[in-house]
Amino acid sequence: MGVMTTRAESAAATRRALLDAAAELLDLGGPEAVTLREVGARAGVSRGAPYRHFTGKDSLLTAVAAESWEGIGDQVHALRTDPALSASEKLRGALRALIDVGRNRPHLYQVLFRRRANLPGQLGDGMDRIRRQLCGPEGDPAVADRAAERFQDEFLDIVAALAGERNARRYGALLLTSAHGIAGMELSGHLDTDKWHTTADELVDTLVRMVTDAGEMT
Amino acid sequence: MGVMTTRAESAAATRRALLDAAAELLDLGGPEAVTLREVGARAGVSRGAPYRHFTGKDSLLTAVAAESWEGIGDQVHALRTDPALSASEKLRGALRALIDVGRNRPHLYQVLFRRRANLPGQLGDGMDRIRRQLCGPEGDPAVADRAAERFQDEFLDIVAALAGERNARRYGALLLTSAHGIAGMELSGHLDTDKWHTTADELVDTLVRMVTDAGEMT
DNA sequence: ATCATACAGTTGACAGTGTCATCTGAACCG
DNA sequence: CGGTTCAGATGACACTGTCAACTGTATGAT
Numbered sequence: 390m391g392v393m394t395t396r397a398e399s400a401a402a403t404r405r406a407l408l409d410a411a412a413e414l415l416d417l418g419g420p421e422a423v424t425l426r427e428v429g430a431r432a433g434v435s436r437g438a439p440y441r442h443f444t445g446k447d448s449l450l451t452a453v454a455a456e457s458w459e460g461i462g463d464q465v466h467a468l469r470t471d472p473a474l475s476a477s478e479k480l481r482g483a484l485r486a487l488i489d490v491g492r493n494r495p496h497l498y499q500v501l502f503r504r505r506a507n508l509p510g511q512l513g514d515g516m517d518r519i520r521r522q523l524c525g526p527e528g529d530p531a532v533a534d535r536a537a538e539r540f541q542d543e544f545l546d547i548v549a550a551l552a553g554e555r556n557a558r559r560y561g562a563l564l565l566t567s568a569h570g571i572a573g574m575e576l577s578g579h580l581d582t583d584k585w586h587t588t589a590d591e592l593v594d595t596l597v598r599m600v601t602d603a604g605e606m607t
Numbered sequence: 608m609g610v611m612t613t614r615a616e617s618a619a620a621t622r623r624a625l626l627d628a629a630a631e632l633l634d635l636g637g638p639e640a641v642t643l644r645e646v647g648a649r650a651g652v653s654r655g656a657p658y659r660h661f662t663g664k665d666s667l668l669t670a671v672a673a674e675s676w677e678g679i680g681d682q683v684h685a686l687r688t689d690p691a692l693s694a695s696e697k698l699r700g701a702l703r704a705l706i707d708v709g710r711n712r713p714h715l716y717q718v719l720f721r722r723r724a725n726l727p728g729q730l731g732d733g734m735d736r737i738r739r740q741l742c743g744p745e746g747d748p749a750v751a752d753r754a755a756e757r758f759q760d761e762f763l764d765i766v767a768a769l770a771g772e773r774n775a776r777r778y779g780a781l782l783l784t785s786a787h788g789i790a791g792m793e794l795s796g797h798l799d800t801d802k803w804h805t806t807a808d809e810l811v812d813t814l815v816r817m818v819t820d821a822g823e824m825t
Numbered sequence: 826a827t828c829a830t831a832c833a834g835t836t837g838a839c840a841g842t843g844t845c846a847t848c849t850g851a852a853c854c855g
Numbered sequence: 856c857g858g859t860t861c862a863g864a865t866g867a868c869a870c871t872g873t874c875a876a877c878t879g880t881a882t883g884a885t
Contacts, residue, residue, distance in 0.1 A: 396852050400862065425843065434863065437844085441862055446843065495722065502795045504713065537797060545802075562803035563810050563817075567781070570788020577720045579755060584763075585780035592781050599781075603817050614881050618833060643872065652834065655873085659833055664872065 404442045406432035412453050412497070419496040420450060443529070451529045454500050458536030461486060465543040469550075476551040477601070483544050484568040484593055491572035498576060501537070502569070505530055541565070552604045560600050567596050622660045624650035630671050630715070637714040638668060661747070669747045672718050676754035679704060683761040687768075694769040695819070701762050702786040702811055709790035716794060719755070720787070723748055759783070770822045778818050785814050 410431035414423045425446055426436050443449040468474065468482045491498040544565060549557035574580040575589040582588055587595075628649035632641045643664055644654050661667040686692060686700045709716040762783060767775035792798040793807040800806055805813075 394852085396860095396862070399852090403862080424841085426841085435865080437865075438863055440844075502791060502797060504794065505796045538799075538802070541797075541799075541802065558802075558804040559809075559813060562798065562805050563785070563813055566788040566792045566798065566810060567785035567814070568788065569792055570784040570786065570790075572788075573720060573791055574784045574787055576722065578723045579720060579759075580780065580784065581756075581759075584756070584759065584776075586776040587780050591777075592784060595777060595781055596785070599817050599821050603820065612881080614831095614833070617881090621833080642870085644870085653836080655836080656834055658873075 400442070403432060403434055403438065407434075407439055407442060407449065408453055408456065411449050412457075415450070415453060415496050415500065416494055420500060423450060425449075448529045450500055450503075451533050453497070454503065455529070455533035455536045457490070457497055457501060458533060458540055461490065462536060462540040462543055465540060465547070469543055469547050476547070477597070479547045480551055480564070481593070481597060483547055484564065484597070487565075487568055488572045488575075488589065488593065491576045495576050498572065502573075505534065551601070556604050560604050564596065564600060568593060571596075618660070621650060621652055621656065625652075625657055625660060625667065626671055626674065629667050630675075633668070633671060633714050633718065634712055638718060641668060643667075666747045668718055668721075669751050671715070672721065673747070673751035673754045675708070675715055675719060676751060676758055679708065680754060680758040680761055683758060683765070687761055687765050694765070695815070697765045698769055698782070699811070699815060701765055702782065702815070705783075705786055706790045706793075706807065706811070709794045713794050716790065720791075723752065769819070774822050778822050782814065782818060786811060789814075 407428055410428045411423050413431070414427060423446065425439050428449070429435050429438050432438070439446075439449055443452060464486050465483045468479050468486070471479070474482065490501070545557060545561045548561035548564065551557075552560050571580070571589050571592050580589060625646055628646045629641050631649065632645060641664065643657050646667070647653050647656050650656070657664075657667055661670060682704050683701045686697050686704070689697070692700065708719070763775060763779045766779035766782065770778050789798070789807050789810050798807060
């Protein structure tokens, strides 16, 4: 961490600071709290600086999501290649990793599962501005998609090692979507423990057991 | 539809028009597109009129969500009390009803599962304004919660008729959360059919079959 | 019938916000 | 050394949510 004089180093440092500030604000108060002005202030730069690194606010949030997906992907990769863990433990760990994001960083979790590439459905009047603001121009979403896909690939490999190539995809998709739903409803407060007499963790256990039983996994 | 002269009728009419306009804008461009000014314009009133019927923008969106939950609840109630349907058909229909909302009105679906009553976690600086804007002052969320809970009760009854009181809650929660996750990932574009070799509908089928098998339902 | 009141609706104003056009200065490179 | 590029700063604009003050009319009591 030498004194940074070169322009590239300085730019990279500010970009990093912008991403960190955005993530911090996101955790504090959700996407609405991620103000380009506040992001710039926390990064030590001023209002319009983020536009030198991202095309706009949505692009910044997408970049935060991309980095998070990469982190989650690394986490699941580490689980998958850990020889000390059983296949079942790897699966539970991977599901748990996703759910933990929802618990520890709920706002980020919602950004991770933001709608991408909404349909071109015609929307008249002044909606184009909002459409552009929502889905971003292009470029950044691609890396976020790749990162999210890498996570899914890692997860798929874990399921395949447990259920075989034949059923991996079907059961993997069911496990992943169900875990996402459990996390989402717990996060939104729609999973009332008193009403359902169960918890998110129990649901994950039931789900895994059910799938392993149905799929003749060992 | 007589000529409305009484103040109560007029107020009720504008409230209805406000809700309709908000729902329409929500479908068109998401919550960001629901502008109080545009809502007022489409309802034939002006900027600040909505504040006579709702405490703010979030309150308006919450009211839209409440009405939608009531509609979904009615729909599932109709399914549950339809003597021409088998228990299994009722279950599939209820799950399908929820997923169809996600397909036909994706933005509304996200509002339906908005976080309610976020934790009081301390958030310094100027975050209080955002906190208030996000979760609303109070009053309205209660009716939305009741409506959402009624839907869950209807759904629970359907599952109970199929799996018995003993397992209804555990399996009902799993079915509901999983269906929510399937809908959510399909909606956000994270459920790649090419990658997973399956579709949301197939996942629902697999899920229902798995639960019925595991629960010894008929 | 008269009049005070409540209250739906309007308007003006204000603080923020995302975004762009323009400007500035220093690192870069021939 | 001089021109160029580019990160960053600043001014400006349109738009937003929200509130205070205001207006007019239906309501209800007298």
